[in-house]
Amino acid sequence: MRARRIPRAGVPHGPVGGAGYRAVMVPALPPSSVPTARQVADRWVDTLADLDPSVGTALGTRPDDRRMPDLSPQAADEKADASRRVLADLDAAAVRDDDDRRCATLLRERLTAQLAVHDAGEHLAALRPIASPVHALQSIFLLMPTATEHDWDVVADRMAQVPAAAEGFRASLAEGLRRGVRSAPRQARAVVGQLDEWLAAADGRGWHAGFVAGADEAVLPGALRTRLDEAARTAASGVADLREWVAAQYLPAVADEPDAVGTERYLLAARLHTGADLDPHEAYAWGWDELARIEADMAAEADRVLPGAAPQEALAHLDVHGEVVEGVEEVRAWLQRMMDTAIAELDGTVVDVAEPVRRVEAMIAPPGAAAAPYYTRPSLDFARPGRTWLPTLGRDRFPTWDLVSTWYHEGVPGHHLQLGQWAHRSGDLSVYQTSVGSIPATTEGWALYAERLMDELGYLRTPGERLGYLDGQRMRAVRVVIDIGMHLGLPIPAARGFHPGERWTADLGEEFFAARSGSPAAFVHSEVERYLGWPGQAISYKLGERAWLSGRRRARERREASGETFDLRAWHTAALGLGSLGLDDLERELAAL
Known part of the structure; x- marks a missing residue:
């Protein structure tokens, strides 16, 4: 069975903690001094780490924090109140240079967008199979250091608090029910299925038991081993209780909830993921045009893979007859070599790679x-490197045609070069x-741009690898069409040859995706489920790539118009040094480089 890729945003691209952390120090100011925008922003990071322990763990700044995140509605309200205070501080901050200006713009945009989403109650309906608060019950432990007895002591204390965190999230969902802000039943069913997987792991002892079983017995005294095992049992109990409540209480209560969120909620979500005020109708029409362009390119490439074959036939042929890596450890090592080679060959020619960023691990x-x-980011001190993660889904045979461009996206020169350079x-x-302060459209847009860059540079060496790249591009264009179409209930244009004039539904979304994907039906279903539960995120890839490409084109035109030579290496290096920006600002800043 072959699964397509869905680069995860938000939680998955969060910075990863590790052993050997350094504290992030914000210089103290004399009482009379006016703080800069960057100092206001960094103090906000410290406040966030106080409010949410997963922030300090992810950044690698608070390795001894034993708390689990508070997922209750009260904690969300406290964070919103703190956000409003920071906006007031930002109004009085000094803006002393371009970096300050960009930081102030980013912080104001992010806080404003996040407060709009909070005030609409969206945090009370955040039940979905990806990047939901429920996933913090697992993901936070993957970010923690586990090299020493002390590290495992911190893990034991934190893991024992999983039931309290699960109860906080349950309280948020219950408050959403009370206010009429609800997730759709398909999202609840998907999360129940995931929690079933967690509970079935480690021979029925649960995912947390499997995690602590990996502790090095040589560094654990017997008492700590006992505490870890007990904490894992406690965590499994909390997961089981949450699973039972969602299945028995939440699901019946949301049985009539629609899948789509409608225009108002969609535009709030799209702002959160893109940092821009979306014109959904323009983006919807552009998505259709981009899909047509990619499909024409795919038809030509499919003929090179298998003469006379349509794209779907060529993809099926590659699954059976294309290049393949056999074995889980073998594919991990293959991906590692691929990233190491890309760094060695691109550094100094296409982009300048800082020394600590040269290390990346395939997992x-x-x-x-x-x-x-x-992909998960490195800790700020690079004690734990950036990492790419391949789910095997029980497979031990891996066709490479759809892994090559995916690893250019997830690893090098994609997420790892950008997010590593930011660190x-x-x-x-x-x-x-x-x-x-990361914005998905900026990071996912760069990663999709990185795939295209490697195509431009000739790194997609076979028709199969290039067809795999185009298949991924097609998927991201499909996302723009059906994510906007389903949530806004838009009509399908008559000229597109698919249910002309009908309005989008989840069933039509699955049918459309299946006809334009080489993926199994279960994966297509999970993709559409994801879009419906996470509105506005799926469009960030293609709209972000569009901004990166436009910024590069405008920078080249500006340089050449003034008689200068456009230096692609210098442009990439400068672009990766800008830090996060929303799409409203990114293209302008890129064009000025």
């Missing part, structure tokens, strides 16, 4: 994770600009 994803590859520059810019 196998844990069970119950997303159904497709993803490297966090002292020059601000920790906020280079970590928690």
Whole structure:
């Protein structure tokens, strides 16, 4: 069975903690001094770490924090109140240079967008099979250091608090029911299925038991081993209770909830993921045009793979007859070599890679994770490197045609070069600009741009690899069409040859995706489920790539119009040093480089 890729945003691209952390110090100011925008932003990161322990764990700044995140509605309200205070501080901050200006713009945009989403109560309906607060019950442990007895002591204390965190999330969902802000039943069913996977792991002892079983017995005294095992049992009990409540109480209560969120909620969500005020009708029409362009390119490439074959036939042929890697460890090592080679060959020619960013690790994803590859950032001190993660889904045979461009996206020159470079520059810019202030369209847009860049540079060496790249591009264009179409209930244009004039539904979304994907039906279903539960995120890839390409084109035109030579290496290096920006600002900043 072959699964397509869904690079995870938000949680999956969060910075990863590790052993050997350094604290992020914000210089103290004399009482009379006016703080800069960057200092306001970095103090906000410290406040966030106080409010949400997963922030300090992810950044690698608070390795001894034993708390689990508070997922209750009260905690969300407290964070919103703190956000409003920061906006007031930002009004009085000094803007002393371009980095300050960009930081102030980013912080204001992010806080404003997040407060709009909070005030609409969306945090009370965040039940979905990806990047939901429920996933913090697992993911936070993957970010923690586990090298020493002390590390495992912290893990034991935190793991024992999983039931309290699960109860906080249950309270948020219950408050959503009370207010009439609800997730759709398909999202609840999907999460129940994931929690079933967690509970079935480690021979029925649960995912947390499997995690602590990996502790090095040589560094554990017997008492700590006992505590870890008990904490894992406690965590499994909390997961089981949440699973039972969602299945028995929440699902019946949302049985009539529609899948689509409608225009108002969609535009709020799209702003959160893109940092831009979306014109959904323009984006919808552009998505159709981009899909047509890609499909024409695919038809030509499919003929090179298998003369006379349509794209779907060529993809099926590659699954059976294309290049393949046999074995889980073998594919991990193959992906590692691929990233190491890309760094060695691109550094100094296409982009300048900072020394600590040269290290990246290919990993196998844990069970119950997303159904497709993803990336996790390095800690700020690079004690734990950036990592790519491949879910095997029980497979031990891996066709390479759809892995090559995916690893250019997830690893090098995609997420790893951008997010690793941000970590490297966090002292020059601000920790906020280079970590928690990330905007999905900027990061996913760069990663999709990176795939296209490698195609431009000739790294897709076979027709199969290029067809795999185009298949991924097609999927992202499909996302724009059906994500906007389903949530807004838009009509399908008559000229597109698919249910002309009908309005989008989840069933039509699955039918459309299936006809334009080489993926199994179960994966197509999970993709559409994801879009419906996470509105506005799926469009960030293609709209972000569009901004990166436009910024590069405009920068080249500006340089050449003034008689200069456009230096692609210098442009990439400068672009990766900007830090996070929303799409309203990104293209303008890129064009000026």
